[in-house]
Amino acid sequence: EPEVTQTPSHQVTQMGQEVILRCVPISNHLYFYWYRQILGQKVEFLVSFYNNEISEKSEIFDDQFSVERPDGSNFTLKIRSTKLEDSAMYFCASSEILEPTEAFFGQGTRLTVV
């Protein structure tokens, strides 16, 4: 069964460093999403992406964040200068059609900023 793959599963980075979280969506999917979950809090929407541009973003997704689809298979989330409060589980998701509610999620990357 096709699945969304995220790497790494756990990343530790120092405050102020740039970090790139990687995702390989399901191959025929066209819509891509990032969500995050700070420990003990809700899973929160960050951004959706289609046709090489952001289609929607939340207030959390400020100038420190960027997304990119550098090639035909990867979808990345970059945090330019990490802060302690960026520590969270980050979920990538993809969907074939414009229905985030039909999205398939990856297993998540746990980001720890120290």
Place this chain on the structure above:
Amino acid sequence: AQSVTQLGSHVSVSEGALVLLRCNYSSSVPPYLFWYVQYPNQGLQLLLKYTTGATLVKGINGFEAEFKKSETSFHLTKPSAHMSDAAEYFCAVSIGTASKLTFGTGTRLQVTL
């Protein structure tokens, strides 16, 4: 704006017992409601969803949920718990199937012998 509240961050049941995971929502428009499950080291998997029509919806693995507008609830149930049901369960709401999901904080289900 919509929101979701899941009562109980941890629920423990015996194998064979009823599973009841609670979810209440807030939405200014008719909501679409979802339950997702996350097994250890895996992604979020859709269990079931309510969009329109029948308020009792059945999902995978014997789970079902009932949309009760008067109670603004969408509780998840399963008549008989199995050890393999141990996981984290997330309730979510959207204001349309094309809208982003708003999740609750999750409930960790433990199943004991």
